[in-house]
Amino acid sequence: MLRVVSTLRPLLRSPLLPGPKPLPRPRRPPRPFRALSSAAPLAASPPSAPSPAPGAVEFREEHLVRCAAARRAPLRVAVLLSGGVDSSVALRLLHAAGHSCTAFYLKIWFQEDFRNFWSECPWDDDLKYAQAVCDKIDVPLEVVHLSDEYWNHVVSHMINEYRNGRTPNPDVLCNTRIKFGAFLEAIENLGFDYIASGHYAHVVHPPFENAEGPSVLQLSKDEVKDQTYFLSHLSQPQLRRLLFPLGCITKDEVRSLAVQMDLPNQARKDSQGICFLGKVKFSEFVQRHIGEMKGTVDDTSLFYGTI
Template sequence: MLRATMSTIPLPFRYAHLFSLYPFQKPLIQVFSQPRKITTTATRLFSLKPLAVSSPIRNYGDERIDPTYLSCSMPHKNPLKVAVLVSGGVDSSVALRLLHAAGHSCTAFYLKIWFQEDFENYWSECPWEDDLKYAKGVCDQVDVPLEVVHLTDEYWNNVVSYIIEEYKCGRTPNPDVLCNTRIKFGAFMDAISGMEFDFVASGHYAKIAHASTEQLDEPSILELSKDMVKDQTYFLSHLSQAQLKRLTFPLGCIQKDEVRMLAKSFNLPNQERKDSQGICFLGKIKFSEFVARHIGESEGIILEAENGDYLGNHRGFWFYTIGQRQGLRLPGGPWYVVEKDTKNNVVYVSRNYFSVDKKRRLFRVGSLKWLSGLFPKQIDELQCKSDRCWCTSKCSFSIVL
């Protein structure tokens, strides 16, 4: 299925070398169970020998797993070496156990992505220590080694600072789209490129259809998850073919409630843990506070879009997103942000966002990403999905190029 995302922003030239590695102040990769110092230059990193991986352990009752739960874990292939991204949450933990149950040799990786000693941040509020504790507990159950990968500089340079600059321009890029493309399946893949893994896996709700070994030139296809509520293909929509061909998502064939059920059957230490929400580097800090810390505040006015009536003041247009309803604190609502004048620092709102006469018949999409890497032959009608689509979560549209 072809997909166009409505909040995509073209990348500036300065990120053309996005996936290159740079010298770090801290070790890039450390073994969790036996911390060691690793020379931090990229040249030395790639000269490391492949990490030892676990041999599948089948004595915990793998035979009781319904084969349909393993259908996205490539059980039909020879035992593979798989790098599994774990976060300490239930989804990535179940993904790890399913791959292990399918007979593959797994190494788990936890990404430590936010900490700068010379920069005031809220690392103390981010529960990374709990995350790492749970991840280690899950890995210990089946003797899977766990590695900690430091990608803090990449995360700051390629995600956080980019978001700040875009907010200054009045745009609101999606942090998850950026993190998946640039960090989880970008800088991380670069960091383990010398370790000879067959695939990289995570707990995302999506499916990837890979070409057969006889058709390696054919593109890998990103497909919707079985669980349409949890589906995360939107957040993976900017991945390249080079990235897709190296990925597998074990949860793409499973409903969320079944994942919870599997977590209990595996007796995972985090089986009752709630799903994480928001961006980890913020922890308990609101995103608006983070924006204020980096961009500051500048008082402007709020006007009603239909008649230009003055409704109140705001702290800066960068605190608002088109379609936003919460946090406006205006009487007589509900009010919705419908436009931002970034030059004059004016925010326009409306109470008639969903009225019949405001029905949207046209919208503009930028930076189209063809997941196949090629321009499609049939583009008369496409389906789109956005995290802030104003019509429905999915809608058909015609495209004029």
């Protein structure tokens, strides 16, 4: 049963938009962790197995479970689940590896603010798919309302920057201040060892004998889908708490694995827009909040210092 979590709202509302509150360092060092990037490569199928169809990706789930730290003692993992294929496969891998998983759907939509832009609820399908995936895997799903935090710490900052001629990336801000900021602070005392998501990235954690060493963000196996740029502003206290099970898998392999796992959303298309806008065009959003300014467009392609 879906339970709405209304208590995970720790951030104070502030019109001054200060930077994200520094996350407290864990009271104890992380448990020994086998770096995701050291996972063994995908093993070939045995000789007796039938040949795959042309263009198909053939592999077995037990090989990919290694990407979810299968050789570790069971962990308590909070998994960010969006309803998309990537986060669903990440959840399934961690669950198959024997970890105790709880899925969290972060609701950051502003349907009240954009009621004239759409007639349907923009996050309804996402939540239905997330619930269907959790029902199939048999893990609990919690819904966390963070729309106020998102507005105060991401959207308002972005609008102010656009007014001043700067163009921050909202996904970088969301990862730093919301997904691995406000949410991480909210569950700090709930006993979870790590937070996991469906990002295409690696986090290589220090060995147990050097627990105070840095956790290192590295490129994923899929260089096209790699998302380390959007995670590049994360701090050490944030990185030390993260798992990215898809870091050693390509997008094609994720799609094939979703079919193999028979996930309810296996055929769902990837989202393309900015997460909080849904079907609203970003240009419409900017125009609504900061208006338009007249000016001269220089299309000569000449820039000072380039000749």
